[in-house]
Amino acid sequence: MLPLSSMYRGLWRTAVHKLGTRGTPLSRVLSTCDEAPSGLFDADTIFALSSGHGRCGVAVVRVSGPATATALRCMAGLTRRLPPPRTALLRSITDPISKEVLDRGLVLWFPAPHSFTGEDSVEFHIHGGAAVITAVLQALGSVSGMRPAEAGEFTRRAFQAGKLDLTEVEGLGDLIHAETEAQRRQALRQMSGDLGRLYQDWSNRLKRCLAHVEAFIDFSEDELIEDGVLNQVDTSLKKLQAEMLQHLKDERRGERLRSGIQVVIAGDTNAGKSSLLNTLCQRPAAIVSPIAGTTRDVVETALDIGGFPVLLSDTAGLRDSADLVEREGVRRARERVEQADLTLVVVDCVHLPSDEGGAVASLQEHLRTVLQQRPNTDRCLLVLNKVDLLSEMQRRRLNEELSGAAGLPPVCLISCQTHEGLTDFLTVLHRRVQMLCGDPLSGAPTLTQARHRAHLQQCTASLAQYQRYRDRDLALAAEGVRLALTSLGRITGRVGPEEILDIIFKDFCIGK
Structure with a gap:
């Protein structure tokens, strides 16, 4: 060809x-x-x-x-x-x-x-x-x-012409594929260079530190380097490492916003999980039947919750079964719960104990069964369905018991049949989703790509190498700074040895 x-x-x-x-x-x-x-x-x-x-x-x-x-x-x-x-x-x-x-x-x-x-x-x-x-x-x-x-x-x-760095290129791609308002805002901020400028500032500081260390190695014996240069480098690198580690502690907010938040509906059979999925996406995405165990596989649908992207998954009811297909569905449901950013635990409130304190104890036990771990109240919502089937007295007693309960995530009483309580539930859901993603326009720009995180982790590890060898072998310590600079440069696509030489000659007037 x-x-x-x-x-x-x-x-x-x-x-x-x-x-x-x-x-x-x-x-x-x-x-x-x-x-x-x-x-x-x-x-x-x-x-x-x-x-x-x-x-x-x-x-x-x-x-x-x-x-x-x-x-x-x-x-x-x-x-x-x-x-x-x-x-x-x-x-x-x-x-x-x-x-x-x-x-x-x-x-x-x-x-x-x-x-x-x-x-x-x-x-x-x-x-x-x-x-x-x-x-x-x-x-x-x-x-x-x-x-x-x-x-x-x-x-x-x-x-290649230097009009965009790699983070701006990725922001442009994300902007083209943005489907929600929050995704658009994050992509536009990254495309405008906020993230690239942060990394470029770190790169410039690393280059300066590396230039000072290499100049000290090459020219300190000629007394051309002023005293205290290495102490300044030590202080600068410690501060840089602290900033990078803080940047990495973002709980993957930017990555979640970019790819969508994994929200999983889980619970017992016939609790109304599929009805909740259909209610939220406003279409019959899943089969609803009074027969227990109707849902055997994971049913997914993409939603826009207040401008935030959500991938909502309906799962099989959690129970022991002799049916091989249903058992596989239960296994997949538990796997999705482990991977979820947020779990909506759906409970049939009609079957809750009516004795004093029984509902709270039952819900706590149910959470441990569904989540198979100590419930994280930030990553879980309790959805009590079929509230329309309760009498007025049962509702009042349940509300009183739940209002003073401790150790439970937020509880929403709804009816998928009559849509009662749905507005309050959506408000709580939106608040949780927003908490998981954060505000893309406030504060420092967040990581949006897994490759950013990997390179930054390599960068902080290389800075640790500097601290480890600083008093034993300054050449090996300088290599740690050089590796850190290379890892950071891989994020933006801009790094080169000539930049180090420019700083050396600018700051140290060698051979003057």
Whole structure:
């Protein structure tokens, strides 16, 4: 299979040959499209549909690379100068070979380096019909040095040009895929560079510390380094390590918000778990039946709870069974409860003991059975279902007993049949979900990717190496700082030895 650059070179030659056979002079063909030098085939210019697929009012086709100006002149009929930068110009979009008008739309010219990719770029704003889009893309493919962009290639070029660091690239990807308001806010904050600036500040401080240590190793004998440099490094690195460890103690809030909070509905058979799932997602997602053990597998649905993403799972009723299929369902239910960020323990309140203190004791025992551990009140909600079947006296007695009970998570009395208490339950649920994710706009930016956490853990471990070898072998201690800097640089994608040399010469005037 030919490389894309070779393929498009062949297409261009074919197009030139066809025009020549139609009687068009070759010199006119080349001057019309300002044929680029052969070197442009090595530095490909890429193009792609940047707006969504499907029929729409306006579609945006983006072009980036050294042959962008050529494409703009060919297809917008600009024989003289290019349009003013970042100014919309209404033009007829034509095929560069046949000169057929393909559409009439807007063109915007973004000369390097003031573009998303840092290269010459242009956008064609055309009508969103499938035939129009196809015709424009095929016409771009006939221009010399052009090829279709690969997935994420525009953003990759922006990163390589220094327009974005890796955290901003990931934030852009998260913003594109955001489905809830909280996800949008977190992704927008990361894309704007808040997280990258935090890590870059740490990188700059680490570079300075490493530069001072290496300068001390190389030049302390010549008395070119002032006293107390290593003590300053010790203080700076301890403070940095403390900040990183505090940053890691975020209880995975940012990661939960990015991927969705795992909320599991668990409890005995026929407690109303599937009814609760259907009530929350407002559709018959799970089969509801008076027959115990109807749910055998995990039923999942994605929800937006007050702007926060939730993956809600209905599970099989927890009981001993001789049925192999149901036993597997119970095993999967217990596995989901162990993995859950929040567990909704559903109880049929009709079957609670009526004697004084019996309901609380029964609920405590039930929690231990479902969670198989000491209940974490921050990760659990008690949902007492079928409250519509209780008499007024039973409700009053139950409320009085639960109001003064200790050792229980928040308790919500609801009826999936009549929707009684549902509003209060959703308020409590939203509060718990918000607590698990935090406010993406307040405080320091949080970790959003597992790779960030892994690199930061490696970074703190490397700083511990500095402290371990500081008084025994300063070279090994410096290596710990260097490894820490490398781990941190892997998060943003920016680290290099030349930056260390710059700081050494700036701070220490070596050889002066």
